[in-house]
Amino acid sequence: MIRILHTADLHLDSSFAALGNRAPQRQVDFLDTFERIVTLAIKKEAQLLLIAGDLFDHPRPRQAVLGKVQSGLQRLAERGIVPVLLPGTHDSLVSADAVYRQADFPGVVLLDQPQLKEPVALTVNGQQVYLYGFAYRSFVSEDALEGMQRRSDDGLHIGLLHGSRQGSPEWNYRKKDLPFTLNDLKRWNLDYVALGH
Numbered sequence: 001m002i003r004i005l006h007t008a009d010l011h012l013d014s015s016f017a018a019l020g021n022r023a024p025q026r027q028v029d030f031l032d033t034f035e036r037i038v039t040l041a042i043k044k045e046a047q048l049l050l051i052a053g054d055l056f057d058h059p060r061p062r063q064a065v066l067g068k069v070q071s072g073l074q075r076l077a078e079r080g081i082v083p084v085l086l087p088g089t090h091d092s093l094v095s096a097d098a099v100y101r102q103a104d105f106p107g108v109v110l111l112d113q114p115q116l117k118e119p120v121a122l123t124v125n126g127q128q129v130y131l132y133g134f135a136y137r138s139f140v141s142e143d144a145l146e147g148m149q150r151r152s153d154d155g156l157h158i159g160l161l162h163g164s165r166q167g168s169p170e171w172n173y174r175k176k177d178l179p180f181t182l183n184d185l186k187r188w189n190l191d192y193v194a195l196g197h
Contacts, residue, residue, distance in 0.1 A: 002047050002048060002125050002129065002156060003044065003045060003048075004046060004049075004194075005037065005044065005046040007037055007049070007050070008196025008197070009052075009053065010051070011054055011056070011057040012030055012031060012034060012055060012057060012061060012065055013027065013057050013061035014027065015057075027065075031065065034068070034072060035072060037049070042076070046081055047081060047124045048082050048084060048129070048158075049076055049082070049083045049084065050160055050194040051083065052088075052196030053088025053089065053090075053160075053196035053197065054089060054091055054196060056069075057091070058091065059095055059098035060095075060098070061091075061099055070103065074106060074107065077106065077108065082107070082108075082109060082122065082124060083107070083108045084108070084131060084133075085110050086111045086133050086134075086135060086161075087135045087162070088162040089177065089197070092135070093112055111135055111160055112135045113134075113135055114135050115134070116133070119132045119151060124156075127155060128153065128154065129158065130151055130155055130156070131158055132150075132158065132159040132160070132190065134148075134162070134178060148188050156192075157191050159188060160193075160194045161180065161196070162196040163197055164179050164197055166179045166181045167181065177197065
């Protein structure tokens with residue numbers, strides 16, 4: 001059995017401009033939440049931490065914020081917990097100086113492909129795990145998800161997707177937001193899909 005902790009949309013380093021002089025405290029609150037997630041993963045002995053997009057609020061977080069994230073992810077990796085990062089709509093790979101193109105994240109699995117070619121295969125707690133990731137790119141159409149096929153190999157098949165569910169009454173999706181349907185999730189036939197948006 002594999003223990004997984006899944007989160008998304010932490011939006012670290014958001015400016016919170018509308019909060020005025022209270023913005024710095026809110027930024028600290030969000031970083032504290034990230035630290036609590038790291039601590040929880042360690043305490044509960046998770047083997048995987050899945051972050052399904054928008055870890056950062058923009059593609060170029062301040063160095064102080066990036067350093068705290070790198071430190072937290074390193075703490076996990078040192079304890080044998082595999083952090084898995086998927087870029088989202090806010091921290092996407094679109095620009096050449098995006099954080100996931102410039103910074104080092106040792107021990108982290110970065111799912112940075114805009115279209116799935118092959119899942120990332122790894123062994124976790126003696127079990128084969130396949131990670132299917134769809135990194136957000138604003139220029140990728142909704143057809144990017146069409147080619148998703150579960151491999152026939154035995155093991156745990158996990159998808160990470162930062163997108164919009166079509167037909168949701170709470171959200172007006174855009175074609176560039178990697179829209180998916182509940183039928184898509186069923187058709188993919190994965191054991192778990194970690195969603196964010």
